[in-house]
Amino acid sequence: MKALRTHEVGGPDTLTLDEVETPTPGKGQVLVDVKACAINYPDTLMIRDLYQFKPERPYAPGGEISGVIAELGEGVCGWKVGDRVIAMLGNGGLAEQVAVEAARLFAIPDGVDFPTAASILMTYGTTIHGLKDRGDIAEGQTVLVLGAAGGVGLSAVELAKAYGARVVAAVSSEEKAEVARKAGADEVVIYPTGDIDKDASKELAGQFKVAVGPQGADIVYDIVGGAYSEPALRSLAWEGRHLVIGFPAGIPKIPLNLTLLKSCDIRGVFWGAFTAREPEKNRQNIAELFDLLAAGKINPLVSETFPLEKGGEAIAKLENRQAIGKLVVTMD
Structure with a gap:
């Protein structure tokens, strides 16, 4: 072979x-x-x-x-x-x-x-674990998804919508923005690529805050990392959850005073370890994904x-x- x-x-x-x-x-x-x-x-x-x-x-x-x-x-x-x-x-x-x-x-x-x-399995399995088990998602909440046009990002858009959330998709181009909209995103932010200095970071945080609304995002689903994480964290609501999925843009350095000021959480999402530690719960999550697939809520x-x-x-x-x-x- x-x-x-x-x-x-x-x-x-x-x-x-x-x-x-x-x-x-x-x-x-x-x-x-x-x-x-x-x-x-x-x-x-x-x-x-x-x-x-x-x-x-x-x-x-x-x-x-x-x-x-x-x-x-x-x-x-x-x-x-x-x-x-x-x-x-x-x-x-x-x-x-x-x-x-x-x-x-x-x-x-x-x-x-x-x-x-x-x-x-990997994309939707990671996301259902992230949003439900680590993010405590609930109907009516607002979710900001970074890297929303990739496989994991689109799964987050679809699943957050399936759970009744309002979704803000953050992407790097208009082409990707259109893909996120078709997947159900309610709002789209196109963020810059390349180096992001202090002024650009502040501007991006402002864009995220406008998009998620005055109450802030209940959940940030962070697949990107790098210089994009801090502006997203700044858009979190009081007691919001910043979910850490991956770092294709690099491992960020986060000022911890932000977690105090917002009384918010930064939570890791390690699906691979979760499947080994809690296989039965993972199987329940996968069964739920198949039900959502059959119902046309994810694709x-x-x-x-x-x-x-x-x-x-x-x-x-x-x-x-x-x-x-x-x-x-x-x-x-």
């Missing part, structure tokens, strides 16, 4: 398409014929050894797949060959076949295609697909913050 693998620390251009042996499913595992693998931000970090997990090389990046069960390992119950499934792997997804722990599998709902199915935007040999291009596009919605590698 073929797999797109990393052999050395480096960018997407260092990945090579290799011919490797088909894995044999061990006890409690299944062999999955991979049909689609979604690209996520950790994929850009792992191949550069910048992520908290550093798998032994060579390995295929790609942590979110959909496919069909091809073989059952010893002791696997509740699944059969031919079942359509999705799974989170950590890595290994950019390959034609992969061995997966059966406990990591979820059944693909009827009528959902493979690229869409591969785009649900992952797969903006572009790539063949396996061009998987590095998909990772590069996400790394360069050029992606709108989800980028997916397909194996057919």
Whole structure:
């Protein structure tokens, strides 16, 4: 079988398409014929050894797949060959076949295609955990979403709307603003790119405050970090929650006096650790996502697909913050 693998620390251009042996499913595992693998931000970090997990090389990046069960390992119950499934792997997804722990599998709902199915777990799983478990979202609240046109950002727009919130989407271009509006955003702020000095930061904070309204944002969903975090935090309401998701723009330095003045919280959202520590609660969240998908309240935007040999291009596009919605590698 073929797999797109990393052999050395480096960018997407260092990945090579290799011919490797088909894995044999061990006890409690299944062999999955991979049909689609979604690209996520950790994929850009792992191949550069910048992520908290550093798998032994060579390995295929790609942590979110959909496919069909091809073989059952010893002791696997509740699944059969031919079942359509999705799974989170950590890595290994950019390959034609992969061995997966059966406990990591979820059944693909009827009528959902493979690229869409591969785009649900990490983005929407992160966001439902963030908004519900960490953000205490409630109907009628206001949510400011940074990076609102990417896969995670769009999931935040859709889920916040599904929970009855007013959503302000912050994006970097008019093209992305239109995508956020189509996803349900009530208001859009187009923020500057490049260096943001003190004056620009103050101006951006003013834009956020106008957009969220005089009471402030109850929740900031911060996927971006960098110089964008402090202006967003300044727009929080009294006792608001600033949810920390990721840092593609860099790790920010926040003046802690702001948390005192607003009596607000800065809360981390680490979905991967949550799934390991509270697997049953995570399964309940995923089941709720499937219900929302069936009801048409969420719908992952797969903006572009790539063949396996061009998987590095998909990772590069996400790394360069050029992606709108989800980028997916397909194996057919």
